[in-house]
Amino acid sequence: MRKYIIKRLLQSVFLLVLVAFIIYVLMRCLPTSYLEEVARQKSMQPGSKSFEEWMQQLSATYGMDKGIIQGFLGWCGRALRGDFGDSWKWTVPVVDKFKDAVWISFIMGGIAFLLEIIIAIPLGIIAATKQYSKTDYTITIVALACFSLPTFFFASLLKLLFSVRLGWFDLGGLIGRNYEQLSAAGQIADKAHHLVLPIITLVVINIGYLMRYTRTNMLEVLNADYIRTARAKGLSERKVIYHHAFRNTLIPLVTMLGASLPGLFSGALITETLYSIPGIGYVSYQSMVSGDIPFSMFYLVFLAILTLLGNLISDILYAVVDPRVRIA
């Protein structure tokens, strides 16, 4: 087991370096950049240096004048020491901005994740046990509808209904207008209030997949021989489903959920952008759109690490949860 994990870790590191290099090349090859934008603005100011001179100075400052390979090695070296450079857009170290933004994303994602599990798994099981009934059809269609719902459309509908018509929530942002005047508890409540709509959006958008996944796996288990045996023994349907079937469904479920745990840190890019929640998703969206190379680079590599971590967790969990799986 340990050998396997070490082998997988080494593989992951190799993959990560490769992915980081691809991302770096991509960022460097982008035809226009934040640099040109800044240089253009600076050269517009009266009595300023010319655009070319600014360009030279800026690329030297930001280390863009080296070759791609050299630049990448330099980046890797600094990244290993935890120095990802300064964000061009936010004008603070990338890591600082990241630390600022990531927790709100994590809290939002975590609450949504728990709600998804609580709602989707029971519904998936009900749909599977009553296959081809009206309940099953309803749940399947609802799941597919959630799955097919474009995030931005759903978010707009929620905004129209709850923010505009009913006036229960603000249209966007994390804090209200009188946030500064509130007590500590009031400030938390204010933030929680602003997170309600984003969390609903996240839950509804993601719930469909989990529901279908549960149903498919449950159906597979229900067709297995040991379920027939359990029924033949004369066990109650309750016992068959919750003791024999559900426990076996848990194997793929736990694996899948475990694999999506790292994803909680990645932020919900679209949802956060729609509600202007200053989480990691929204912050990196703004950075990416404005061509902030250090931040985008950091964010993309961070996402790659999360994906690799997810794969690793899922493989390990698979072995841990399912005693039939033995890893040499």
Next chain:
Amino acid sequence: MNDNMENKDQKAQAEYSLNDDRRVRTLSPGALVVRRFLRNRVAVTGLIILIIMFLFSFVGGSITPYREDQLFYRTTQQKKQYAAVKENTEFRYVTATKDSFPSVAQAKFVIARKTGKPSFEGKKGTTYTYEEIGEDFCVIYGDGMEEPVAFATYDTVSSVTSDGEVSFNLQCEILEALAAGEDGFTLGGVEYTVAEDGSVYKGTEEVAYASRFIVQAIMNDVFLTRAFKEELVTSIQDGNMDFVFTDEDGTEAEYTVSYDAASKSYAVMQTVETKIFDTYASPSKEHWLGTDRNGMDMLTRLMYGGRVSLYIGFIVVIIETVLGVILGGLSGYCGGWVDGLIMRIVDVFYCVPSMPIIIILGAAMDAMRMDPQIRMFYLMLILGFLGWPSVARLVRGQILSLREQEFMTAAEATGIRASRRIFRHLIPNVIPQLIVTMTMSLGSTIITEATLSFLGLGVKFPFASWGNIINDVNDTYVLTNFWFIWIPAGICLLATVLAFNLVGDGLRDAFDPKMKR
């Protein structure tokens, strides 16, 4: 009796006959799949929605009377600054030549007149004398000169024609005559008559007129006729703030007058019919879903948007399927280092976060101001290129399991070519899975494209796509007031994607021979 026997015989014969009508009907696997699919009511609903959406987008676009980028206008009454009216309440100076009576001298004149002195000194020591002809008309003479250098007046003299000019001397004579209450004068051997209302005639022809009100047009190319000025002034004096004037051609125009206390003048606004873009018009008979931000017909945009969304969906899915089948097939069939290499590439692609990459590329294309059409092609290529790894994985997995089955051993034993083994025996067995995945990924591609267009990084104006139609909702005013702009597009999007997913789901069940129903 005999008959009866014969009958029985025939019956028995019918029972054991092997005629065509007695055959058990067999169905091909394809027909079975179709049957199973058609029995699934939900999937058929999805199929119907899809057909409707296709008709709506592809046929609807040709039926609609409007073009995709046709602009509509409406006319509104807009008020435009037309003229300014000012009643003269202080002296205006008209000088013989440009510098004959400078402003310092003008100020001195006012003081001299107030204090009752008959003469005053200008700037350069020039002495001026003045002659007060009436309450509001004075003629100013230079130092010992016969001819006046300037005159100060409340009234102004204007020519009757647009290009005519009234000479200084003539102005002076007219005003003098008016101030003195005379009804005529002679200048340069020509006799002029002055009427009481200020009109000046040369013989019987009217040449000029004097008036207390100064009416000036705001636009240089507008000439205000005397009739207009007079009617306007009368109207203002009567205290009317609305004024209708019919000119010589019989065209009637409406004007609104407003008084500006700061400049002590009246501003005259002409109400003109102006053509403007018919933006955000409510649904009506001509525009069933109203018009959008640019004044284009919403329903037509929706149809063309559907075309774009479906085109992009299909092309992207075709790209990723072709790439995925070739690479996945190679990987699965060849095994060994080819498999290892391709699977590592797939791993890398899985690891690269696709949405951020697309956003970055979109922003870069924005900065390059790329042509919208070329941009659309790039978008398809990027989406297709980022999507193939999952297809490759699926195909590889299928081929790996199929390769070990008996029918493949049998195929190999018959000694047929490798290419035939792949294309006749392996690929057809992968196709059911592939079709299901393709249908599902059509839906998700359409959502991805719409999300990008919504963020303004996908399909760009002038092309419509369901995503960039909803983009307008970023403006809170539109979100609140114009439901017809974004809700229909959202519903189209939802219905299409849902339908693709329902059909994919139905196909999955239909292809599964183990299905109980």
